[in-house]
Amino acid sequence: MKWIPLFLIVVAIPSFSDTTRTDNIKNFNAAQKCYNNASLYGQKRITCAQDALNAGLLIFEDSNPNIIFLTHNLAMSHPRLSGERYEFLQRALKLSEELHGDESIELIDLLMDLANEEHENRYINKNYKRASDIYGHEVGRESLGYAEFCLQISEEAVSYLNTKGRLRTSSRYAELASEIFLEQLGRSSDGYGKANLRLAKNQLAIRKHRKAIPYLKNALDSPIVSKYARGFLVTVYDRLNEPALAASYSVSIDSRTSGNKNTPYEVIFKNIPGHIGRNGWAEVVYTITKLGLTDDVKVVDGSGRLAKKALQKAVSEWRFTPAYIDGKAVDTTGVIAEYRWKVHQR
Template sequence: MKTIGKIAPLLLALSTVSPLVLADEFSDVYRSYQQAWESGNNIEARGFAEKAYSLGEAKFGKDSVDYANLGLNLAKALRSDNSGDFAVNRQRATEIATLSLASYEARFGEEATDLIDPLMVLGDVTQDSKTARKAYQRALNIAKDSGKGDLLAYTRMNAFKRLARTEYYTSAVYGYIRDAHEYFAQHRPANSAVRLEATYLLAGAHMGNAKYRKAEPLYLEVIEQYKVLDYTHPYALGAHSRLVELYERMGKSELSTEHCIAIGSMKPWDDNQEQTPLFRKNPEFPMELVRRGKSGWAEISFTVDEMGMVRDPKVLDSEGGKGFEKASMEALSAWRYAPKFEDGKPVKAESSVRLDFRVER
């Protein structure tokens, strides 16, 4: 698949380092960082990014762009590593990304396209939505002024990804992914990674607005293209999962079955874990028990059949009254799961779940 030439991954930003530097300890540490990052080992990536950042200060100087790139790598690694204190990591990532951005501004000025990468990293790593919006707005303005369609579409897509989950999600932010998708659909082949990402994200935007008929063909397009590419991708798995929910909400359970089965074939069943439903209907709290201020729970065993449907639910235990048992059984009958696979075929499997009913006092 093609990638956008202008937005080069930051992990390759030091490809022009001199041969003398590449032969020393820094080179080994940086290479280890690259390998860990590319393999998704976030804890190791963070450790190597920390060391590279420390070594880089002496090698390149604190005000150099090379050192700033190492800071951006570390900021992203801190954001991705969930093993430590989340808030502390995000705060430190924000501080480092801000310092890196300042180095870029000192080198290239405040309107250069070179600032788009560090601005997006800052927007992504900060916990503060206002800071994220400000960073992405600057990046978008620079991208617009550049006159480069690829750059603007890519920046819009990333701005949507970050701002869609904040209080600043508006019709304008929705427009970012709509416009990005339109551009990539016109200028990228159907199996392009960036086009498929934009397609998946636009489908999600439609799904969130309950525009199921608009979301459906987009999710199907993602699935079809990854079939052609012949490998499993998280977006393909996600598209199958969202289509299960979509069809159930549209009252088309028969269409969701093939996607339940597809997920089952892609994702191994773990007998030691409680299975997560692809679609769940929340139980209705019995009004009589609400009026009495009564809380309770019900534990139900059931069979997930070859089509991912719930069969033979039975009450294992409960507390609070029969009303909770009945509400749990009724809700559970509408749930959908990915079936268990054995020897390449879907089979029945046993599972259980506990549903809790609580009255807030």
């Protein structure tokens, strides 16, 4: 389901002599304008979204798609992993089920949003599975569209939290995507490369370096993914104390970074801390080496020992394309990473 902007009510609603209804429409228009102009996160956006929903409930029927849209807006205005966001997403899903039915493709985005907010494995799997079942029934489980959707789930499953349960879920859907891409498009397809790169990242996130190697080698045949796979192979063999193999996979500087061109570093992979408790924050400073690895990772501050340790561990796994000066890769020192989180409790 693709959310579309809800435009201000100007022409769609005819003129009414009833003053109360006219006031409701004015209040709705003002709230929508406030919402659209507010920053992406913050109390003002939440207040405007709530005002728009309140006014909308006085104008539209409960079963109107606009109410679902407004409820979803209010949910997404609240912080990630907050109880309020989760509660309003559930409400929007229930309204959508009542309007479209339990098996409608219109439910998919809401199911994905709910799954992304979950931190209990049984609910994560339930919502992702339901979304994939609906989509698979719509497009066919052997189709490239279904493979792309499984790949999307594998990425989104670890986009908020990086727990072992989420990593298992991510890997399961990446495996499904990999099989379909291989059968339909072959080893050199970008989809096959991306699925295997995700499988490798999930292994690296739990420090299973040797298990990541076959997936990284599978990704080498994709022109787009190969440079990232090579970068990770350098990292893996470096960690395994096999410098000759690490050197054999070193990514050569292409023509775009040769000569006197100066380029900043670019992110290849960033995972987020796992096993970090329900809320907290941490800040670390680190160096990005000329090989694109992180080094000299030091804790600056944080809300507790576990928070600091979790972020320090996550940053040690991050990978970059290094910065170049006059066509040569250089270290970048003093890079700062800060991460804050709050996980809802039901």
